[in-house]
Amino acid sequence: MNILKISYKNLSTKGLTNGLSTLLMALGVGIISLILTVSKQLDEQFTNNIKGIDMVVGAKGSPLQLILSSIYQIDAPTGNINYAEAKSITKNPFIKQAIPVSVGDSYAGYRIVGSDSTYILHYKALLESGLLFKKPLECVVGNSVAKKLKLKIGDQLQTSHGLDSEGEKHEKSTYLITGILSYNNSVIDQLIITPLESVWNVHEHDGNQSNVLDLLEEEDHPEKKAEATNQKEITALLVKFRNPMGLMTIPRNINTNTNMQAALPAIEINRLFALLGVGVDTLKWMAFLIILVSGISVFVSLFNSLKERKYEMALMLSLGASRIQLFILLLLEGLFIGIIGYFLGILISRLGLFWMSKASEQNFHHQFDLLNLSLDDLFIFLACVFISFIAAALPSIGIYKINISETLSDQ
C-alpha cells in the first residue's frame, strides 16, 4: 500500500472519464510529435540530398520541379537538354564538378538513373557487393531497391519506359546487375544507376523501332545519323562550384543566354519548406490546443472527483494522512494521465509514421526512421507534465480546506 497505488486505483475506478482525458492528451501529443518528426526527418533528408550540389542545370520549366526530379527523383523531369551544350558550361573555371543525370526509365517502379561513377562518388556510396558498372547496360542497384525486390548480382532487369511500373517495356534491352550498394541514407538507396550510354542505347534502339517517321527520315538523310550522336541528351547536370563567385554569375548567365535553366537547390527547398511551414504551424497549434483541452478535462474531472471524494479525503486525514500526502495523491492522478497520455501519444505518432512511411515508400520511395526520439519529444514530455501538473494542482488545493469533523458528521 502506498500513495502511488491508491491514486492508480482511484484512476482505474473512474476509467471512462480518465480514459477520455488520457486519450485527448495522447491525441495532442501524437499529432505534435508526428508533425515534428516528419518535418524534421524530411528536412534532414532534403538537406542531406542536396549536400554538395549548388546548382542544377536542366530544361526550362519549373525550377522546383527540376530540383525535385533530378535530385530527389520524386517529380517528372522538365525535359531534356543537349549533352554537348550542357558540357560546354562546365568549362567555366568556377565549376568544380558537374554530374550528368539522365532519367526516364524505371524498373518495377524504381528509377533508373543514367550517370557516371561521379554520381556514386558524390553520395559517398559504397559497394556492398560486386563491382561498379564498366560498360553500357550494366548497372548497380541501391540498397533499398535490392532488398525490396530481392535482387542479386548477375540478375537481368528488363526495364520499362516511363517512371511508373506500367510503362512500355524495352523488350530487347536488359540490364545486368554488377553490384549492389550499401545503405547510404540518401536518395541513391532507391535508385538503379547505370552509365549514361545505356540510356542512350536503349532509346536509340527504341526510337528506331517505334517512330516510323524518324526511321524514314534517317533513311532519306544518312547524315542525320551522325548528327544524332552529337544530339545526345541528358535530363540534368548537377553542379558544384569551386567558390561562391560561381553562384553570382553562372546561373544568371545560363538562364539568359541558353535555352536551359539553372536552379539553385538551397533556394528552391527553402521556398518549399516555407510553403509547407504554414500548414505545419497550423497543425502544431491545433495539437497544442488539444493538449490544453485535455488539461482542462483533467482539471474538471479531478475537481468533480474531489467534491465526490470529500468524505474519503476527510477519512484519510482522520486516519493519519497529512494534507500534503493527499495533495500529492491527487497530483499523481493528474500526472498519471499526463504521462500515460504522453507515451500513448508517442505510440500513436510512431504508428502514424509507420503508416506514412509505408505510403511514401510506395509513392516516393522515401522511408521514415521510426525509432528516432528527438529533443522535441522531450519538450513535449515536459509540456505534458507541466500541463497535467497545473490541471491537477489547482483543484487539489481544496484538500487544505477540508474540515474533517464537519465532513465526517455531515449526513
Added chain:
Amino acid sequence: MIQIKNLSYQFAKGKTIAFPDFVLEKGGHMLILGKSGVGKTTLLHLLALILKPNTGSLFINSDEINKLSERTLAKFRAKNIGTVYQKPHFVAALSVYENIQLASYLSDNQLNIKYLNDLADSLGLTNLLNKKVSRLSLGEQQRVSIARALINNPAIILADEPTSNLDDENCRNVVELLQKQSNKIGACLIIVTHDQRLKSVFENQITLLSS
C-alpha cells in the same frame, strides 16, 4: 487512561456545549448516552482529536492533548485512537482488505497481515476481503470499519452509534465484538449512542443533557 476537564466546544453559529468531566481508566468501557442534538458526535470528535475544544483539557495517558501540534496530533490519533464513525466511510476505489490496510499505512505502522486476517476472521469478513466496500451490506460495512478501527491496536476505541442500523441480533454481536476486541488489546472503549438497547450492557454510563 482518558480524562476530560471543563471541556466545551463552541460552534460557528455561536452555540456552546459544555461536557461533564469524566475519567476512564485504562481498559475501561463507557457508554455516553443522549438524545440527538445534545452534542454526542461533537464529544466523540473531541475525543477522536479531530475537533479542538474551546476550553478545558483532554488527557490521554496523562499527556495533555490540546498542547500537541496538528501534525503530531494526527500521528498520535492514528496510532492511539481507533474510531468507528456513525456513517461508514471508505475509500471507494479500494477493496475491503485495502481499506483496512490503509489505516495501518497512514499511521506509519508496519502491517501485521496475520493480525488482519485474524481480525477479518473474528468479524466474519474473510470471504469479503477482496470485494469493493460499496458491494457490502450496511452491517458488513460496519464490521469493516470496526476491523479498520482495531488494526493499529489502539489504546482507545471510539464508536459513534455503531448499532443504530442493526437488528437486535447484530446489535448484540457488534457490541460483543467491540467489548471482546478491546479487552483483548486492553483498550478503552467509549460508545456514543442513543440506542437504549445498550443501556443494560454497560455499567459505566454518562448521559448528556441538552443545555
